[in-house]
Amino acid sequence: METLINKFKKAAPKAALLMAVAAGSALQGCSNTDGRNAGSTAEGVASDAASAVYVAPGKHDELYSFLSGGFNGQVSVYGLPSGRLLKIIPVFTQHGENGYGYSEESKAMLMTSHGFVPWDDLHHPKLSRTDGMTDGRWLFVNGNNTPRVARIDLTTFETVEVMELPNSAGNHCSPYPTNNNEYVIAGTRFSVPLDMKGGTNDVSLDKYEEEFRGSISFIKVDKDKGDMDLDFQILVPGFDYDLANGGKGPSEDWVFFTTYNTEKAGTLKEVGASQNDRDYLAAVNWKLAAKYAAEGKAREMPANYYHNKMDKDTHIAKSTVKKKVRYLLPEECPGMMYLLPAPKSPHGIDVDPSGEYMVVSGKLASAIPVFSFAMMQDAIKNKKFDGEKNGIPVLQYESVLKGEVKEPGLGPLHTEFDGKGNAYTSMFVSSEIVKWKLNDLSVVDRMPVYYSVGHLMIPGGDTKEPHGKYLVAMNKITKDRYLPTGPELAHSAQLIDISGEKMKMLLDFPTVAEPHYAQAIPAEKVAPNSVKFYKLDENKHPHAVKKEADVSVVRESKNRVRVKMTAIRSHMTPDNIEGIQVGDTVYFHVTNLEQDWDVPHGFAVMGANNAETLIMPGATQTLTWVPKKTGVFPFYCTDFCSALHQEMQGYIRVSPKGSDVPISFSTGKKKQNIPGVASAQ
Amino acid sequence: MKIYQKVLMIVAALSLGLLFVFPMWKIYLKAPQYPEGLELHIWVNKLGGSSESVLQNFNILNHYIGMEPIHAESFAELKFMPYIVIAFMVTGVLVGLIGRRKLVLGWSAMLMVAGAAGILDFYLWLVKFGTNLDPKAAIKVPGMTYIPPLLGNKQLLNFEALSLPALGSLGIFLAISLSLVVYYFSLKNKTVTRDISSGKVLVR
Numbered sequence: 013m014e015t016l017i018n019k020f021k022k023a024a025p026k027a028a029l030l031m032a033v034a035a036g037s038a039l040q041g042c043s044n045t046d047g048r049n050a051g052s053t054a055e056g057v058a059s060d061a062a063s064a065v066y067v068a069p070g071k072h073d074e075l076y077s078f079l080s081g082g083f084n085g086q087v088s089v090y091g092l093p094s095g096r097l098l099k100i101i102p103v104f105t106q107h108g109e110n111g112y113g114y115s116e117e118s119k120a121m122l123m124t125s126h127g128f129v130p131w132d133d134l135h136h137p138k139l140s141r142t143d144g145m146t147d148g149r150w151l152f153v154n155g156n157n158t159p160r161v162a163r164i165d166l167t168t169f170e171t172v173e174v175m176e177l178p179n180s181a182g183n184h185c186s187p188y189p190t191n192n193n194e195y196v197i198a199g200t201r202f203s204v205p206l207d208m209k210g211g212t213n214d215v216s217l218d219k220y221e222e223e224f225r226g227s228i229s230f231i232k233v234d235k236d237k238g239d240m241d242l243d244f245q246i247l248v249p250g251f252d253y254d255l256a257n258g259g260k261g262p263s264e265d266w267v268f269f270t271t272y273n274t275e276k277a278g279t280l281k282e283v284g285a286s287q288n289d290r291d292y293l294a295a296v297n298w299k300l301a302a303k304y305a306a307e308g309k310a311r312e313m314p315a316n317y318y319h320n321k322m323d324k325d326t327h328i329a330k331s332t333v334k335k336k337v338r339y340l341l342p343e344e345c346p347g348m349m350y351l352l353p354a355p356k357s358p359h360g361i362d363v364d365p366s367g368e369y370m371v372v373s374g375k376l377a378s379a380i381p382v383f384s385f386a387m388m389q390d391a392i393k394n395k396k397f398d399g400e401k402n403g404i405p406v407l408q409y410e411s412v413l414k415g416e417v418k419e420p421g422l423g424p425l426h427t428e429f430d431g432k433g434n435a436y437t438s439m440f441v442s443s444e445i446v447k448w449k450l451n452d453l454s455v456v457d458r459m460p461v462y463y464s465v466g467h468l469m470i471p472g473g474d475t476k477e478p479h480g481k482y483l484v485a486m487n488k489i490t491k492d493r494y495l496p497t498g499p500e501l502a503h504s505a506q507l508i509d510i511s512g513e514k515m516k517m518l519l520d521f522p523t524v525a526e527p528h529y530a531q532a533i534p535a536e537k538v539a540p541n542s543v544k545f546y547k548l549d550e551n552k553h554p555h556a557v558k559k560e561a562d563v564s565v566v567r568e569s570k571n572r573v574r575v576k577m578t579a580i581r582s583h584m585t586p587d588n589i590e591g592i593q594v595g596d597t598v599y600f601h602v603t604n605l606e607q608d609w610d611v612p613h614g615f616a617v618m619g620a621n622n623a624e625t626l627i628m629p630g631a632t633q634t635l636t637w638v639p640k641k642t643g644v645f646p647f648y649c650t651d652f653c654s655a656l657h658q659e660m661q662g663y664i665r666v667s668p669k670g671s672d673v674p675i676s677f678s679t680g681k682k683k684q685n686i687p688g689v690a691s692a693q
Numbered sequence: 694m695k696i697y698q699k700v701l702m703i704v705a706a707l708s709l710g711l712l713f714v715f716p717m718w719k720i721y722l723k724a725p726q727y728p729e730g731l732e733l734h735i736w737v738n739k740l741g742g743s744s745e746s747v748l749q750n751f752n753i754l755n756h757y758i759g760m761e762p763i764h765a766e767s768f769a770e771l772k773f774m775p776y777i778v779i780a781f782m783v784t785g786v787l788v789g790l791i792g793r794r795k796l797v798l799g800w801s802a803m804l805m806v807a808g809a810a811g812i813l814d815f816y817l818w819l820v821k822f823g824t825n826l827d828p829k830a831a832i833k834v835p836g837m838t839y840i841p842p843l844l845g846n847k848q849l850l851n852f853e854a855l856s857l858p859a860l861g862s863l864g865i866f867l868a869i870s871l872s873l874v875v876y877y878f879s880l881k882n883k884t885v886t887r888d889i890s891s892g893k894v895l896v897r
Contacts, residue, residue, distance in 0.1 A: 547745075581753050606753075607746030609729070655757065656831055 056459050058509060058516035065507065065519045067094040072539070075471050075532045077484065078137045078151055079505065082526030085132045087153060087164065092471070092482060092532055093507055095521035103162045103171045104132030104155045111625030112171075116599065116634035117553075120329035121320045124158050124176045133157045135184060135528040140238070144191040144260050144476035148537030150238045152187040152196050159183035161198055161231060163238055167541045172324070175240050176317040178210050178337050179227040185253040186229075191264050191476075193233040195298055196240065199253035199269050200226045203276075206247070210315030210337065220278030224250035227339075228269070230301065239321070244305040244338040246296065246349070249402040250276055252285065253294075255360050255426075260476050261367030263385040265299040268370055272357040274401070286376065290409070291358060292351040292401070293372055295388065304345045310338040325552040327631050343403030350392060351401055352383060353409040360426035360467075364435065364450055365476050369414060373424035373437055379416035380424050380437060382453060388412045417453045421446045425466060426529075428473030430480040430510055438468040438485065445485055445508065447515060459515040461506050463489040470510065471532035479534065483508040483515070486527045494522055503527060544609040546630030553632035555601035560585040565677040567591070573598045573675070579613035579627065580605040581654040583679060584647070587662030591675030594642055594668055603632040614650025617664070624650050639666040694792035694879050702797060705871035706785020711864030712737040712778050718815065718862065720841055721855040722751075733763075735815070737861065738775045740765045758839055758850070759830025760822055770814060777807065785868065794879040801872040808865050816843050 058064060067073055073091025076098070081088055085105030089098045104122070106113030113122050113130050122130050132155035139146040151164040159180035163173040177183055177198055185199030205213040205223035215223050225247050232243040251271040259266040274291045277284025304310070315337040322329045342349040352370075355377030362371045370383040388407065390396075396411040423441030430436070434456070437446050443464050447457040465487050471479035485506045493504060502522035509516040548558055557563050557576045563585050564576045573596050578585045584602075592598060602615045606629035616624040617637050625633040639645065648661035667673045694702075716734035723730050732743035733751055740748060740763070752762040765771055781804055788796045823840030832850075839849050846855040 582757075607744075608750045608753075659831075 056515070056517040058518055061516070061518045064509060065093040065095065067091065067096070072535060074535060075479070075482075076535055076538050077469070077471070077530055077532035078139070079486070079523055079527035079530040080134050080137050080153065081524055082135060082528050083133050084525035085134050085155070086525070087134065087137055087151065088524045088527070089169065090505075090521075090523075091535075092484070093518065095505065095507060095519050097524070099169055100524060101164055101169055101171065103153055103164065104129075104134055104160065104174070106130040106623070108623035109626070111623050111633060111635065114623040114635075115625045116636060117326075117328045117632075118322075120331045121171060121174050121322065123320055123331045124160070124318050125178075125316045125333075126158060129158045131157075132160060136186065137529060137531045138187055138189055138196075138474075139531045139533055140193050140233075141189050141191055141475070142193075144264070146472060146475055146531070146533045146537065148533055148541070150193075151531065152189060154183050154186035154198065156182055156184050156201070159186075159198075159200070161187045161196060161229075161240065163240060165238070166538050167543050169542075170322070172322040173238070173240055174318075174320045175231065175242065176319070177227075177229050177242070178315040178317040178334075179204075179206055179245055179247070179339075180229065181212075185256050185269055187231070188256045188258050188267060189233070190258050190267070190298060191260060193235070193238075195243070195302070196231040196233055197256060197258070197267050197298065198229045198231065199248075199256055200228070201252055201254065202226075203250035203252065208313050210313065210317070217278050220250065221276045224276070224278070226250055226253055228253070228296065230298065230305075240319075242317075242319075242334070242337060243302070244310050244340060246301060246340045246342060248294070248342060248349075249274075249404070251292070252281075254358070257361050257363050257474065258298075259363050259367050259370075259385065260365065263363060263367040263370075265297050266385075267296050267298050268361045268363065269294040269296065270354065270358040270361045270372060271351075286357055289356055290353040291356060292406070293354045293358065293361060293370065293383065294404075295350045295352060297348050300348045301340060301345065304340055304348060305338060309345055310340050312336050312338050323552075325550060327546075327551075327553060327633070347392075349404050350388070351404055351406045352388065352412050353398070353406065355379070355381060359424075362427040362429070362435075362474065364429050365431050365478060367476075369450060371427040371435060371437075373427055375423050375425055375440065377424070379418050380420050380427070380448075381416050382414045382450075383412050384414040387414065415453045417448050417455065420448065420455055421458070426468055428468055428470040428483070429478055430470060430473070431478035432480060434510075436468060436470065436473075436483055436510065438465040440464050440466065440488075443487075445483065445515065447510075457513070457515055459508055459517060461485045461487055462493050462504065462520070463487055463491065467527075467529045469530040469532060471534070474531075479532070481509070481511050482518075482532075483510045484530060484532070486523070486530065488526070490522070493520065505530075545607060545611075546628055548603075548605065548607055548630040551603070551630055551632060553601070553603070555599075555634065556603045556632040557601075558603065558605070560605075560679070563677070565589055565591070565675050567675055571596055574601065575599065575677075576601045576603075578603050578605050579615065579649060579660070581611070582649075582656035582660045584615075584649065584660060584662050585679040586677035587679045589662070589675075589677045590665040590667075591673050592639060592664055592666045593671055594639055594666060596639065598637045598639070598664075600635045600637065600647075601632055602627050602635070604629050606630070611653055612651050613653055613660070615647065616650045617647040618645045626651060639664075642666050642668050694794060694797075694875075695882065698875050698879050698882075699789045699792045701871055702789035702792075702875045703786050705868045705875065706782050706789060706800075708867040708871065709778050709782050709785070709864050711867070712861045713775070715860035715863075716741065717811075717859060717865075719857055719859045721857075722754075723853045723855070724851045734859065736771075737778055738771050740768075740771070754852075755822075755839075757830065757832045759827030759833070760839060761825060761827075763822070768818075774811075781807070781868070785872070794876055797872055797876045797879065801869055801876065804865070804869055804872070808869070812843070819843060 075092040077090045079088045087101040102112040138152045140150040159177040165172045180200040181204045182201030184201035187196045203224040203226040207213040228246045232241045252273040254270040256269040271292045273285035319332045354372045355374035358372045358374040360373040391407045391411040396408045397405045398408045421439035421442040427437045445459045448455045465485045469484045487504045507519040604627040620637045625635045627633045718735040720733040734741040824838045841854045842856045
């Protein structure tokens with residue numbers, strides 16, 4: 013009897029959910045007229061969709077997914093299949109929520125040769141790889157607007173490195189790691205008139221054809237630590253470089269780039285860059301390029317670019333300004349680079365898991381060409397060339413073409429693979445996902461998506477062995493899909509089950525800003541390494557205080573005061589500070605003394621012109637404050653840490669400039685023991 | 694005493710060494726926001742736990758109710774107890790070598806007394822911490838004391854406390870029971886001798 017009750021208890025939530033879904037669609041059926049629901053919402057939705065994506069309270073998702081935030085400069089982390097938002101990782105954008113880009117420690121992360129650039133357009137996340145498979149160590153992402161590549165450490169989910177790229181403009185074609193992260197490769201979207209001194213020439217815009225050049229950067233990645241270093245660049249013809257992907261297996265020495273504007277138009281590119289019927293897929297042998305660079309073929313030019321790194325012991329970011337860069341010219345490096353003609357203005361280039369097929373999604377083309385790596389090798393060997401462009405051989409289209417996927421849909425953008433011989437292509441214009449077979453290039457299934465899908469992502473779909481269970485479509489337009497929120501609407505992701513013959517729609521969830529590409533990885537490759545807190549003993553921050561007895565408030569110079577303070581449940585030490593004067597620059601170095609999981613403390617002070625700072629257990633963070641008025645100003649902990657969180661607060665007295673109020677500080681009254689442990693240690 | 698009995702006695706003495714390898718007692722705390730639990734480990738010579746900073750975390754929680762912070766330095770026992778254990782081990786080995794059963798019984802009895810004294814001392818500490826509360830504590834529940842259980846579990850506000858002997862205590866248990874076994878069998882030695890003299894064969 014009891015087991016029967018238990019069974020019922022277990023089944024009840026699922027049953028209730030199914031009933032709710034059923035009721036929902038029934039309601040939808042009768043309420044269409046009042047405009048509250050979209051017409052075609054239920055098309056293709058699997059009957060068991062609710063239970064397929066239901067992750068019960070307290071249970072974990074099967075996969076981590078990392079969706080770029082596009083114009084918010086961040087990465088959003090979602091659990092799959094639930095679509096639950098787990099975290100937002102600030103990368104190129106200041107984040108008031110935790111002080112990233114505001115705190116003294118993190119400001120340097122956003123430094124560039126253009127000064128402090130606290131925003132960027134983050135398009136493509138790529139997970140680090142081992143043997144062509146994602147390894148869950150790092151996530152590389154690109155900054156499109158002010159060319160940068162960043163690295164996120166997946167033990168802390170924090171941005172730990174940002175590298176600016178010289179000779180690049182619009183770092184869209186980026187970042188593409190090779191199969192063992194030997195290099196992360198980044199191509200420029202805009203070609204620019206390089207002055208060969210690390211900048212661009214002040215030339216007439218009419219000179220596009222003669223003066224403009226593109227670049228492809230080869231960033232070396234330290235095998236163990238992940239540290240990046242710009243090894244060399246290849247200066248390429250003045251096209252637009254759009255997207256790239258590395259080969260695998262037989263093609264693993266190669267990386268492929270789509271190009272457009274091979275017409276070299278400098279204005280009204282929507283027309284000017286759409287004149288040639290064929291643009292190019294550029295194939296670069298990165299191993300040979302590295303060899304040429306190592307063997308002295310590389311020249312050197314002056315440059316000026318920032319490399320910002322977060323120190324893991326001090327949690328302080330430091331910028332190094334690099335003053336030179338090495339470069340190769342393809343015309344001097346035979347065998348390194350070839351051009352494959354591809355239908356007009358291609359967008360995505362994706363290499364299948366075997367490494368044999370290169371799929372080019374030509375957004376304006378009526379068919380999807382599939383190139384064969386074996387045929388490409390053969391064409392190179394037999395010199396089946398169709399002339400050359402800027403000294404780079406152009407291969408004959410037919411000599412490298414395996415075939416075309418006919419009538420796939422309108423506006424093909426990107427393709428990923430399930431590892432079972434199928435490819436899936438996103439169709440921006442006809443707003444659908446199209447499944448086709450790699451062997452005979454026949455279309456076998458279609459799934460409408462809402463609306464105008466950009467990238468799609470299969471977990472591991474760009475690796476040697478795709479996960480192959482789910483597909484995430486990232487849609488640019490949502491219109492009537494969710495409750496309206498004024499003119500600005502959320503973009504959406506749709507989760508599709510691809511485990512069977514037919515695709516099944518499972519889930520639809522709004523996303524943050526504009527995801528372009530995404531990556532996903534089985535949770536067990538990341539979760540076990542997740543850091544719970546920082547060890548106080550290992551905190552090497554120069555202004556850390558590790559016990560309450562060591563806190564200090566010191567006037568270092570006429571206008572500068574340094575406060576070294578601590579936070580622990582549920583008080584700050586000191587919490588009474590006097591002797592500050594109007595116009596002082598006050599540095600609050602707050603050390604979180606906690607050594608337990610999930611006990612951050614926040615610090616905010618009234619009138620601060622920056623943000624709060626959120627301090628993880630064991631870490632030290634610095635907020636700068638310049639009081640402009642006399643009086644008493646409160647400060648407090650912003651992260652609800654404990655039952656007495658509301659009591660975790662203090663006061664600073666600000667006196668006029670030149671006042672004789674001495675610096676003094678305390679917590680608790682004299683001779684009264686400060687409750688808690690840290691004081692007694 | 695027979696050789697095997699002497700060996701067993703030495704084993705009994707040496708099993709006290711477990712006290713230096715494992716904690717004697719463990720106090721487990723469980724609360725909704727501590728899914729991973731908090732464990733305080735009491736050793737013969739130190740305090741430890743499920744993580745390096747467990748004492749700090751215990752103390753942070755305890756300070757709200759005005760409990761005095763727990764520090765290893767506050768317990769003189771942790772300094773002299775190891776010497777007592779070593780003394781027992783050395784004398785136990787000597788008793789084994791000498792092989793006189795009255796000494797075995799004496800050793801065993803003294804160890805029992807020492808063990809009981811240890812448990813009593815532990816209980817007195819629990820009472821002291823659980824009742825000696827700061828009158829300025831943030832959380833005061835009228836009539837509430839916070840004496841953790843000596844053995845078994847008890848609900849203390851949001852925490853469920855469970856207290857159990859750990860593997861180190863097994864060392865004491867082994868030492869006492871093995872030495873008593875030795876004593877018991879050595880009592881039989883005379884009987885065995887008699888049996889042999891009467892010509893019977895003893896089969897074990």
